[in-house]
Amino acid sequence: MSAPEFSSASARALLKGTAILVIAVGLSACSTTKKPLTTGSIPSEPAVTRSLDGMNATQLAAAQKEIGEAYEKNPKDRATGLQYADVLRMNGRNDQALAVMQQVAINYPSDREVLAAYGKAQAAAGQFEQALQTIGRAQTPDRPDWRLISAQGAILDQLGRSQEARERYRKALDLQPNEPSVLSNLGMSYLLAKDLKTAETYLQSASEQPGADSGVRQNLALAVGLQGRFAEAEAIARKELSPAQAEANVAYLRGILSQQNSWQKLAAKDGGLDNNTN
Structure with a gap:
């Protein structure tokens, strides 16, 4: 049975929990x-x-x-x-x-x-x-407050208003250059739009910044996993975490990547799947 048609609306629905996590990052230290x-x-x-x-x-x-x-x-x-x-x-x-x-x-x-x-x-x-x-x-x-501006962007992404969202993220970055939570939000915006390679670029940059937390790395792991590089994604999900936290992150990652094989279809459209995909 073939995978169902995959749309940006489906991506927002499946990624709702992750996107809300990003909003939490944006507002956690106001x-x-x-x-x-x-x-x-x-x-x-x-x-x-x-x-x-x-x-x-x-x-x-x-x-x-x-x-x-x-x-x-x-x-x-x-x-x-x-x-x-x-x-x-x-x-x-x-x-x-x-x-x-x-x-x-x-x-x-x-x-x-x-x-x-x-x-x-x-x-x-x-x-x-x-x-x-x-x-x-x-x-x-x-x-x-750059945190509030970034949070507005994350909400706009959930509403499907990606261009407005990215304007907010870039404004936040003008106020707080190289802030990992904002770079992560920007990466997730491109992921929601199914531009996985651009998403990975921003999320990789976010993960390399001082102060990047496990939520940022989890988003990077998701972008990598959606391109079929599952072993690499799991390694990222486990990085710098306690065994219990790492297992929780990996379980979450596997759960999202396995949903109706739609993620594989999404990645295939971007030419990102490799021979490790079944």
Whole structure:
């Protein structure tokens, strides 16, 4: 049986989780504080002080319970609300994360970082137009934030407005040259458009920048794997990670690459498949 016809819309649907991950990268450090930040955190005393990044499913479930209990005790606490929404999203509970962020935004309607996190929650829940508006409210023309500009680009890509998205990424790069998360977003934009070779070029550049994280390398592994270089893709997915994290990344990569063989058809159209493909 032949693989089904593969379209850019199909690519956006299958890559939705990855693209949302990129949005999270773009908004994870909007604070101007010099204190170390966890994913989506703010400079305060959160219920869980260690980073949520790198936690396995069991640890994230425990963190959600702990932060949730703190949130129930004081639902108006800004720090706890932001971190609770973040851990809910990491556990796949996007609708609940959005509901939490709605309450935080009601209590802090003019807070730039709260608006940014609210926009991230809206995007994760699939409310892309609303997310664009919210993130736009968080932006200030006199002090433009490259993270917010890049996040707008990632949302525009999800809406199929790739040209506008790339304009945002390049504007963000003007403000923050060689920023790996923005280069990664730009690479993913070309991947969504099925231009795998250009996507790999930007993602390779992103992975080589100081500060590139595992999310950037996972995107590079995806672009490489879509071209049929599966052994190379797995090697990238495993790089600089703990064994548990590496296995999770490889499992995610294999799951995407195996979906209905559509990825192989996409890669074949770009002439990227080699003899390792079955």
